[in-house]
Amino acid sequence: xxxxxxxxxxxALAAFACLASALAAGTAIPSVPTDQAVxxxxxxxxxxxxxxxxxxxxxxxxxxxxxxxxxxxxxxLHPALARAIVAAGHEIGNHTKTHANLSELKDPExxxxxxxxxxxxxxEVTGVTPVVFRAPFLAHSPALWAVLEExxxxxxxxxxxxxxxxxxxxxxxxxxxxSRAGPGSIVLLHTWPDKTIEAMPEIIARLRAKGxxxxxxxxxxxxxxxxxxx
Numbered sequence: 001x002x003x004x005x006x007x008x009x010x011x012a013l014a015a016f017a018c019l020a021s022a023l024a025a026g027t028a029i030p031s032v033p034t035d036q037a038v039x040x041x042x043x044x045x046x047x048x049x050x051x052x053x054x055x056x057x058x059x060x061x062x063x064x065x066x067x068x069x070x071x072x073x074x075x076x077l078h079p080a081l082a083r084a085i086v087a088a089g090h091e092i093g094n095h096t097k098t099h100a101n102l103s104e105l106k107d108p109e110x111x112x113x114x115x116x117x118x119x120x121x122x123x124e125v126t127g128v129t130p131v132v133f134r135a136p137f138l139a140h141s142p143a144l145w146a147v148l149e150e151x152x153x154x155x156x157x158x159x160x161x162x163x164x165x166x167x168x169x170x171x172x173x174x175x176x177x178x179s180r181a182g183p184g185s186i187v188l189l190h191t192w193p194d195k196t197i198e199a200m201p202e203i204i205a206r207l208r209a210k211g212x213x214x215x216x217x218x219x220x221x222x223x224x225x226x227x228x229x230x
Contacts, residue, residue: 158188
């Protein structure tokens with residue numbers, strides 16, 4: 001059974017006190033140390049039609065909440081899908097405006113524009129402002145860390161990456177890699193490969209068989225250990 005719904009904004013804000021030092025130090029977050037049996041499924045690059053719809057239908061049947069790290073230009077192309085994600089109780093994270101490799105951008109203002117313009121588009125289309133970020137290609141740079149510190153957004157990676165973007169990776173390999181996740185894990189998938197959509201029912205079943213329940217990234221961050229009070 002899913003846990004109680006927590007607003008993504010409130011959940012992430014609850015975790016920022018203990019994540020601030022990691023953010024300032026330029027450290028991405030692949031997982032969250034926790035003794036709770038929770039896991040965060042994440043999907044990059046959408047929205048995509050019809051695969052985002054297929055995922056939303058599956059998650060509604062299975063009572064699963066996830067985080068979609070979305071490209072703002074794709075949200076502009078598929079605004080109804082973006083609004084459907086939010087209406088279903090899922091989280092939308094910032095995955096830049098165009099999916100640029102931010103480590104290759106020489107102009108710090110170009111890096112900033114990729115994040116800030118994405119924030120504006122996502123907010124205008126969905127009514128929510130993302131509080132978590134994932135870098136395309138997981139590529140970071142000093143300019144990116146400066147913008148993330150300005151926006152107070154943690155950069156999310158994964159400790160259970162499936163490499164489902166790789167044409168040589170099969171559905172069975174995606175299932176096996178995602179199923180390695182444990183408490184506090186963040187699983188990295190994409191919405192565009194059909195094989196990922198086909199793998200999802202078995203991934204959900206295997207992770208549930210391990211006693212795990214599904215939370216958004218912000219809900220997972222809120223479970224991070226809090227620093228001791230002075």
